[in-house]
Amino acid sequence: MPTRDGESSVADATSTHGDGTGRSPLAHPPQLRHHFDDLGQQREAATLGMWVFLVTEVLLFGGLFAAYLVYRVWYPTVFGEASRELDLWMGAANTSVLILSSLTMALAVHASQAGRRAETLAGLAATMALGSIFLVVKAFEYHHKWVHHLVPGPAFAIEGVDPHHAQIFFSLYFALTGLHATHMVIGLGLLAVILVMAWRGRFTPAWNTPVEMSGLYWHFVDIVWIFLFPLLYLVDRHS
Amino acid sequence: MSEHPASRASDLAVFGALMALTAITVGVATVDLGVLNPVAALTIAVVKALLVLVFFMHLRYSSRVTWLVAGAGLFWLLILFGLLMGDYATRVPITL
Numbered sequence: 337m338p339t340r341d342g343e344s345s346v347a348d349a350t351s352t353h354g355d356g357t358g359r360s361p362l363a364h365p366p367q368l369r370h371h372f373d374d375l376g377q378q379r380e381a382a383t384l385g386m387w388v389f390l391v392t393e394v395l396l397f398g399g400l401f402a403a404y405l406v407y408r409v410w411y412p413t414v415f416g417e418a419s420r421e422l423d424l425w426m427g428a429a430n431t432s433v434l435i436l437s438s439l440t441m442a443l444a445v446h447a448s449q450a451g452r453r454a455e456t457l458a459g460l461a462a463t464m465a466l467g468s469i470f471l472v473v474k475a476f477e478y479h480h481k482w483v484h485h486l487v488p489g490p491a492f493a494i495e496g497v498d499p500h501h502a503q504i505f506f507s508l509y510f511a512l513t514g515l516h517a518t519h520m521v522i523g524l525g526l527l528a529v530i531l532v533m534a535w536r537g538r539f540t541p542a543w544n545t546p547v548e549m550s551g552l553y554w555h556f557v558d559i560v561w562i563f564l565f566p567l568l569y570l571v572d573r574h575s
Numbered sequence: 576m577s578e579h580p581a582s583r584a585s586d587l588a589v590f591g592a593l594m595a596l597t598a599i600t601v602g603v604a605t606v607d608l609g610v611l612n613p614v615a616a617l618t619i620a621v622v623k624a625l626l627v628l629v630f631f632m633h634l635r636y637s638s639r640v641t642w643l644v645a646g647a648g649l650f651w652l653l654i655l656f657g658l659l660m661g662d663y664a665t666r667v668p669i670t671l
């Protein structure tokens with residue numbers, strides 16, 4: 337395994353703090369930062385920090401969901417009709433793709449915990465592939481909206497519905513799915529970094545925190561879509 | 576450090592439940608339940624989210640502080656929705 341100067345040659349060896357003898361009372365796993373007592377406490381701190389960040393994300397999306405709530409209460413009929421312009425099956429397919437990607441991510445996290453490098457790499461790669469498929473489907477949907485004059489703006493045109501209220505639905509559609517897609521792209525970048533780290537054998541049963549934290553982020557983005565799907569695609573499918 | 580047993584069977588079971596709930600939510604949406612349609616859709620979505628949170632995101636293995644943080648997020652979200660709709664739902668047109 338390639339090493340950098342001063343680092344142990346195996347990811348789960350100990351840092352000896354260079355007293356020359358190879359044995360020091362200060363020896364600790366190389367991934368342990370000095371302001372933590374042990375890897376367990378460090379992992380707890382990382383988990384807590386990640387959850388605090390996710391709470392900020394809940395409120396970020398929450399603001400858009402709140403706007404959606406108000407306008408749907410005000411214009412339920414228009415929201416229903418505008419929602420039917422979305423392709424239900426592409427939405428359902430994308431929901432399934434993301435749920436599957438959460439499975440592959442969970443499997444990757446567990447594999448990295450067990451020290452199974454090949455399985456970790458496979459899980460991460462599968463998650464990234466599924467995330468990419470989601471974005472491709474989304475691109476097709478956006479293109480469809482563009483071609484059918486459903487993008488809010490001067491070119492917007494819709495039949496049988498109040499165009500002003502319909503544009504509100506589609507503004508929310510693009511804002512919500514656009515913010516979500518941005519998070520997906522960031523997630524793919526994150527996973528690419530983790531993939532490289534896993535490839536280099538950085539993760540061990542003692543330390544796989546970056547994989548777990550990426551998992552938390554990815555699952556959160558999945559949860560956002562779990563709510564977006566019914567709220568955007570299933571407003572009124574029974575008329 | 577806490578290593579919890581990595582159960583592939585558990586992951587697959589949660590995945591199966593999530594896919595089933597997705598199919599159910601699509602099916603229910605095609606039936607006219609009136610005001611219960613959005614209720615059913617959101618209830619199913621909440622159940623799916625809880626499955627992801629507790630199992631995939633390992634909340635069931637997490638410390639109580641983590642539970643508190645996650646719960647706080649939900650609490651603040653409910654304040655956002657509650658107070659917002661409390662305002663809008665009680666607005667009355669003014670006639671001078």
